[in-house]
Amino acid sequence: MEMKKLFENGRTVFSMEIFPPKKPGTIKSIYSTLDGLSDIKPDFISCTYGAGGNPADTSTIDICRIIKEKYGILPIAHFTCVNNTRADIDKAIELFRAAGIENVLALRGDKNDRYPPKEDFHYAADLIKYLKEKAPELHISAACYPETHPEAESPVADILRMKEKEECGAEHFMSQLFFDNEDFYAFREKTQIAGIKSPIEAGIMPVTSKAGILRMVSMCGASVPKKLARILNKYENNPEAFADACVHYAIDQIADLITNDVDGIHLYSMNKPDTAKKIFEAVKNML
Numbered sequence: 001m002e003m004k005k006l007f008e009n010g011r012t013v014f015s016m017e018i019f020p021p022k023k024p025g026t027i028k029s030i031y032s033t034l035d036g037l038s039d040i041k042p043d044f045i046s047c048t049y050g051a052g053g054n055p056a057d058t059s060t061i062d063i064c065r066i067i068k069e070k071y072g073i074l075p076i077a078h079f080t081c082v083n084n085t086r087a088d089i090d091k092a093i094e095l096f097r098a099a100g101i102e103n104v105l106a107l108r109g110d111k112n113d114r115y116p117p118k119e120d121f122h123y124a125a126d127l128i129k130y131l132k133e134k135a136p137e138l139h140i141s142a143a144c145y146p147e148t149h150p151e152a153e154s155p156v157a158d159i160l161r162m163k164e165k166e167e168c169g170a171e172h173f174m175s176q177l178f179f180d181n182e183d184f185y186a187f188r189e190k191t192q193i194a195g196i197k198s199p200i201e202a203g204i205m206p207v208t209s210k211a212g213i214l215r216m217v218s219m220c221g222a223s224v225p226k227k228l229a230r231i232l233n234k235y236e237n238n239p240e241a242f243a244d245a246c247v248h249y250a251i252d253q254i255a256d257l258i259t260n261d262v263d264g265i266h267l268y269s270m271n272k273p274d275t276a277k278k279i280f281e282a283v284k285n286m287l
Contacts, residue, residue, distance in 0.1 A: 001102065002171070003076065003141055006264075007172070011287060014280070015174075016045050016266070016268075016269045021059070027059055027062055032273075034066065034070075045073050045074070045075055046078060048060065060077050064099060078107060079105065081109060081124070082112075084121065093134055096135070096138065106124050106140050107124050110219075132169035139171060141172040142162070142170035146183050147176070147178055150221035172199055173201065174203055175187075176221075177217075178223075179223070184257070199264060200263050200264075201262075201263060202265055202266065206246055206276075210242075247278050250267075250279050251282045
């Protein structure tokens with residue numbers, strides 16, 4: 001199924017992201033996560049790419065096959081190019097075909113010291129263009145950054161990169177996490193001015209630990225608004241109150257986004273189905 005068709009009836013799409021088990025050979029451990037998330041019946045589930053970007057790790061494709069065949073949910077496979085050669089990409093395309101995977105999130109990927117970057121692809125747009133040429137049957141999604149990619153020259157340059165991805169064949173965008181909806185609305189307005197037409201899903205990550213989210217925002221360039229900072233500081237030593245407050249923060253974000261006609265919500269589940277269920281139950285009647 002073409003990803004863009006999910007957005008044609010005007011309703012808010014609700015999707016989720018999971019990640020493969022960290023230890024190779026433990027793929028069956030993902031079943032407990034998927035058992036919980038399948039009760040939600042999301043429009044699709046995306047799976048992040050391999051262990052540390054290792055091109056030899058096929059767990060993403062294996063999990064996407066499970067999502068499709070066992071759970072009957074549309075999968076989308078994350079696919080990075082920073083550690084892949086053209087030959088690696090060609091092999092992956094054949095694996096996608098064999099697994100019946102039609103939707104791919106094309107990314108540059110984070111650089112990893114354990115795997116020196118290859119030189120065949122420098123940007124996600126390069127990967128998108130190559131995939132459209134070699135596997136035109138694939139439907140390509142891409143990432144976007146409401147608070148600007150940390151390596152971008154400027155916010156304008158970042159929007160132009162996004163436009164380039166669309167022109168190369170991306171037909172759907174999923175945003176990096178953010179915690180202030182006004183940042184997303186300002187970003188959305190800029191994409192409209194730039195003439196970007198593809199639907200944009202808002203990436204929402206429920207906070208599960210203070211240290212974890214501070215580490216994440218330092219990596220991706222997101223900011224922590226004062227409202228969330230107060231929650232992190234007040235409840236960091238009270239795990240139950242911390243969890244409740246952070247879930248409610250995510251619910252408030254999503255409710256406001258839906259009210260303001262967001263194309264979709266992409267929930268970073270962190271492989272925690274109970275948290276995802278609490279959030280979904282609170283907003284499902286708004287979707």
